Amino acid sequence: MSQNVVPHSYFLKENVVALAKELLGKRVVTVIDGERVSGIINETEAYAGVIDKASHAYGNRRTKRTEIMYKQGGHIYVYLCYGIHSLLNIVTNRRDIPHAILIRSIVPDFGLNTMCDRRGILNLKNIANGPGKVAQALGILPQHTGLLLGEKKEHEIIWIEEGISVDDKLIEATPRIGIDYAEEDKHRPWRFVIPASEIHKKIEAHEN
DNA sequence: CTTTAGATCGTCT
């Protein structure tokens, strides 16, 4: 069932922007609280560390919170935003290069019931289309910071699978969301999106 | 459909 797992070494790649784009179409899987759920990634943002004013690690900022970003690629960084929302990031690049990719949206393809329970009943279409919703649907919390992709810890595990192929022409690149403070870096087109409808087509075609 | 306000707390200044 879990063939085509992407090894965490995949996230050692240097180009975080290219990597964020490549993540589209891949599948995130979690087993947390004994519940397995997964979804196809359809929106990401790249955060280019030291040189990127939108990044928590801008200017080589090293604090207790950002320390995880300086580990090798493939680690999980979960940021608590507005005191309420957990945001799921994957650290990339080699040790001491604090790059990260924010997963902003997934199209659920397994464990819909569990996701609905975790989120509270809502429009199925909007169950994981936003960074806070993604983490909540997957059962991810700030305490999961430090997990390495594919490595089980206390019966909890998160990994990435190849998922589905995506047509490059469907990918839209836009400025990142919610980073007005980032001055000249706020316009960089480092957010990548595929319409959820396109993912649905692929998922259905695959099942038939 | 769009706009707006309120929730809520760890982190850094």
Next chain:
DNA sequence: GACGATCTAAAGG
């Protein structure tokens, strides 16, 4: 002490 890599409900058009 201020402020977020956000979401929702409610109110208005």
